Amino acid sequence: MNVASLIESVLGADAPVAFRAYDGSSGGPAGAPATLVLRSPDALRRLVTAPNEVGFGRAYVAGDLDIEGDMFAALELRNHIAKLRLNVEQWRDALLLVGTSGLRPLPPPKEEAHLRGRRHSKQRDAAAIAHHYDVSNEFYRHVLGPSMTYSCAVFSTPTTSLEDAQAAKYELVCTKLGLRPGMRLLDIGCGWGGMAVHAAKYHGAQVVGVTVSGRQAELAEKRAVDADVADLVEIRLQDYRDVHDGPFDAISSIGMFEHVGLSQLETYFEGCNALLRPGGRLLNHAIARPGAKRSLLGGVRPRFARQSFVDRFVFPDGELHEVGSVVSAMQRQGFEARHSENLREHYALTLRRWVHNLEANWHDAVAEAGVGRARVWRLYMAASAVNFEDANIQIHQVLGVKGDHGRSGMPLRPSFS
Helix, strand or coil: CCHHHHHHHHHCCCCCCEEEECCCCEECCCCCCEEEEECCHHHHHHHHHCCCHHHHHHHHHHCCEEEEECHHHHHHHHHHHHCCCCCHHHHHHHHHHHCHHHHCCCCCCCCCCCCCCCCCCHHHHHHHHHHHHCCCHHHHHHHHCCCCCCCCCCCCCCCCCHHHHHHHHHHHHHHHHCCCCCCEEEEECCCCCHHHHHHHHHHCCEEEEEECCHHHHHHHHHHHHHCCCCCCEEEEECCHHHCCCCCEEEEEEECCHHHCCHHHHHHHHHHHHHHEEEEEEEEEEEEECCCCCECCCCCECCCCCCCCHHHHHHCCCCCCECHHHHHHHHHHCCEEEEEEEECHHHHHHHHHHHHHHHHHCHHHHHHHHCHHHHHHHHHHHHHHHHHHHCCCCEEEEEEEEECCCCCCCCCCCCCCC
16 A cells, blocks of 8 residues: 555545645546645645644645645545545555554644633634734735735626726715715724725715734724825724724725624624714625535534634634624614625636735745745635635625614615616
8 A cells, every 4th residue: 555545545545636645656647737746744734633624724834745836736635635534444544654653643734833821812813813913014016906906806897907896896885885975984894994995085085994913903004195195095903892982984894894793793783883984874784604614624513613724724713694694784784785795706807816826926925924824825715716616615795774663764776786
C-alpha cells in the first residue's frame, strides 16, 4: 500500500483530482484539472488525526499538502471530504504508513484561531475581529482591489468590473435607505469606510461609521479625508453595542451581521431600533444559511461546530442564520420587513474576482501577511465561491422600517423592486 493508493481508496474511484505523494506514488484520473500533492508524511498525519475539512485545511495552510492546477476544480473534493469515513482496512493501511506515532496530532498552524472568554462578549468579539481583519491593510488591498470593500458586489453583467460592481452595491444600499442630504446614517461594521464615503460623497449624508478593528478605523479615516468628505464622516473604534447617540435616520450593516451571533440577535435589532427615529430604515446585508448550516467545504454542520475550517481559521465565532429567522427577529424588535433580496450569484462572482486578485498578487500578499495566511484566504474564498454557486450559502439584503403609527415612508413602488 502506498500513499496515493490509500488516498484513492478513501476518496473513491470517482474523485475529481489526481494525487501525487512524497513516497513517489501517484493516482487519480489522467488529465485531471487539479492535482493534490502530499509533500511530506505530515500531510497524511494531519488527515489521519482529523479526517475532515479541518485536517485538510491544516495540511494545506501548513504547506504539507498543496493543490496544483485549478483551485476551483480541486474543491469538488469537498463532497468527498464531508462524508469521509475510514473503514477498518483503511485505518490499518493508514497506520502502516504513518506508524503509531502518527496518531498523535501535530500542532495546528499558527494561523488557527484560539479565542478565550465568553462567546460574543465584547472582548472576545474584538479578538475575533482582530484575528480576521487586523492582518494587513495592504494585504486586503491586494485581494479586494482599490475599493477596499469586503462584501458582496452587485454586478450588472458577469463582465462588469469589480470596482463598478462595488460602487453599484453601495448605491443600491443608499437607494434602499432613501438617503438624502443632511440625513444621519449609522454604518455598523464600517470596514475601511467604503459605504461611509459613498453615502457622504454622493448623497450628502452625515455618517457615523463604527468598527472594532483598529487598522480598519485608521484607514477609513484617511479615506474620508482623501475623498474630501471628512466633515461629513466620523469613524469610531467602537462596538455597535456602545453606540448611544441616536436618533439616526438610517442604519446600514453590510457584512458585519455574521459576527453578531444567535445569542445577540435580539440585542442587535433592539439596539438598532432604539437608535433610529420613527420611520427610519435599517438595511441588513448578511450571509445566510438555507435551512441547516453547511460548512465551508461542504456538508451540513450544527451552528457552533468546531469541525469547520472557516471557524478555525477564518471567522472564529462567526454564525450564519436562515433569513426567515432574521426577518422574525427584526419584526419582534419593532421593525416592519419591507424588502428582501438574495444576491447569491453576485457573491460568487465577487469571490472569484478576489481569488483572481490574490493569485495575481500572490508574492506581494505573502510578503504582507505570510504564506500561511495567504493560503487560508485562497482556500476559503475559492470554497465560498463554489458554495454560493451551489446554493449551499446565500447573501440577503433585508430592509426594515421602524414603526411610526403605520406610516412607513416607503414609496408605493420602490425603484429597487
